[in-house]
Amino acid sequence: MESLAGGALKDLLQASGTFQPAVIEDIQAKAASGLYRIRGWGTLRERRWATFDDLTFLPCSLTRIPLEGYREKCSTKTVLGKRFARKPIELDIPVMITGMSWGALSYNAKVALARGARTAGSSNTTGDGGMLMAERENSRTLIYEVLPSRYGINIHHMRMADAIELTIGQGAKPGTGGLLLGSKVSDVIAKQRDLPVGVDQRSPARHPDFLGPDDMIIKVEELREATDWQVPIFIKMGASRVFDDVKLAAKAGADVIVVDGMEGGTGASPAILQEHTGIPTLAAVCEARAALEDIGLYGEVQLIIAGGIRDGVDAAKAIALGADAVYIGTAALIALNCNRPLYVEDYQQLGTEPHHCHHCHTGRCPVGITTQDPELMKRLDMDEGAERVANLLRAMTLEIQMLARACGKSDIHHLEPEDMAALSMEASAICGIPLAGTRKVFGR
Numbered sequence: 001m002e003s004l005a006g007g008a009l010k011d012l013l014q015a016s017g018t019f020q021p022a023v024i025e026d027i028q029a030k031a032a033s034g035l036y037r038i039r040g041w042g043t044l045r046e047r048r049w050a051t052f053d054d055l056t057f058l059p060c061s062l063t064r065i066p067l068e069g070y071r072e073k074c075s076t077k078t079v080l081g082k083r084f085a086r087k088p089i090e091l092d093i094p095v096m097i098t099g100m101s102w103g104a105l106s107y108n109a110k111v112a113l114a115r116g117a118r119t120a121g122s123s124n125t126t127g128d129g130g131m132l133m134a135e136r137e138n139s140r141t142l143i144y145e146v147l148p149s150r151y152g153i154n155i156h157h158m159r160m161a162d163a164i165e166l167t168i169g170q171g172a173k174p175g176t177g178g179l180l181l182g183s184k185v186s187d188v189i190a191k192q193r194d195l196p197v198g199v200d201q202r203s204p205a206r207h208p209d210f211l212g213p214d215d216m217i218i219k220v221e222e223l224r225e226a227t228d229w230q231v232p233i234f235i236k237m238g239a240s241r242v243f244d245d246v247k248l249a250a251k252a253g254a255d256v257i258v259v260d261g262m263e264g265g266t267g268a269s270p271a272i273l274q275e276h277t278g279i280p281t282l283a284a285v286c287e288a289r290a291a292l293e294d295i296g297l298y299g300e301v302q303l304i305i306a307g308g309i310r311d312g313v314d315a316a317k318a319i320a321l322g323a324d325a326v327y328i329g330t331a332a333l334i335a336l337n338c339n340r341p342l343y344v345e346d347y348q349q350l351g352t353e354p355h356h357c358h359h360c361h362t363g364r365c366p367v368g369i370t371t372q373d374p375e376l377m378k379r380l381d382m383d384e385g386a387e388r389v390a391n392l393l394r395a396m397t398l399e400i401q402m403l404a405r406a407c408g409k410s411d412i413h414h415l416e417p418e419d420m421a422a423l424s425m426e427a428s429a430i431c432g433i434p435l436a437g438t439r440k441v442f443g444r
């Protein structure tokens, strides 16, 4: 009788595997508003797929000799844009700050990121909405994004940049345009973008001046002429049909190709695009390398990988799989105090808690990063933020070097797939790396 009652109670509390509590909440929110859901950050990754965690390094033992950490050099110098640009960019480290718009981010955040990247010998990137002059003044190496929206685009600013990034798409929302909700379209942002104050802004998905890869070649030439063939041209894409898209970008004349995986962050995106479009970053880097090898341009066109890169381990694995450098966005915002338990009551007002916040789209960021509210913005101290970003970039670089030395490499760019084993059959099949404990590459 007792066990029957217990069983009945268990049945009563059993959530449906199909209509789980989060699904019920989602349906009811849509039923109340008639709108799809929008949020910041990247995928919440509620399903499993193969990631960099599915790989492990194989440091030296007897078959290879490791390097001494304190005595033997391990270079981290990273050169990008060697193909056609007269002035390729030279960075001290392979971890770069990705493009995040002034609009999605506050003035203080943009300046702190620029100063932090400069201190660490790295680069930072503009974003949708154009360049902030303070960003240029505080950057060592600035990459200027050219996006479909053309918001804030300015040829004089473009000519002040060290590289141009023609953005086709982003990992968080491939196939769609940018999104900036009205709460962030302040007077200043509206003026910069030539738009009405307080109105939601949906940027176009396609560049107005080219339709596809054939006439994109003309666009790349135009950007080269505008910058006198001096600086590298990057082409950035969301990871979708990477094998073909990378070849088309290389054919269009890119010096550097940026592939942003499914885990990529955003200031605001429809949630379904974050969860159900694009391919994961691990798969993207493998496809991108294979594409460049297929057309004989691996090594000549450099590859930057983005999307969910958290630390030097992820970065080292991306490099070992074929990337020349990685971009970080969300990790850099976390360094600036995103999700830190400060102003906890403000997180609660947004309906969230520190460590669970992904509410960048609201414009009410409790720590002053993704907001245009002058009072909230003041909470982000630019000098302190810059120091934290520089520290993160340094720590990540030390982690990459540590792994490279343990694998016997005097240059982090000498890391290779053979330095790793796969921990799952999926990763083995995706990366072409034997599964640990076997000599088998699955799927081959």
Ligand SMILES: Cc1cc2nc3c(=O)[nH]c(=O)nc-3n(C[C@H](O)[C@H](O)[C@H](O)COP(=O)(O)O)c2cc1C
Pocket: 041, 042, 098, 099, 100, 101, 104, 105, 126, 127, 128, 129, 145, 167, 169, 170, 171, 178, 236, 260, 263, 264, 265, 266, 267, 306, 307, 308, 309, 327, 328, 329, 330, 331, 360, 370
């Ligand atoms: C707050 C925020 C704003 C962003 N704004 C832009 C943008 O203006 N243009 C762009 O190409 N990508 C933008 N992105 C995407 C990043 O450039 C990058 O592709 C992505 O953040 C990489 O993933 P990660 O955040 O996991 O490192 C933004 C990302 C974030 C987090």
Ligand code: SF4
Pocket: 040, 041, 333, 337, 338, 339, 340, 357, 358, 359, 360, 361, 364, 365, 366, 367, 368, 369, 370
């Ligand atoms: S703390 Fe700010 S930057 Fe971080 S997720 Fe929340 S709103 Fe976005």
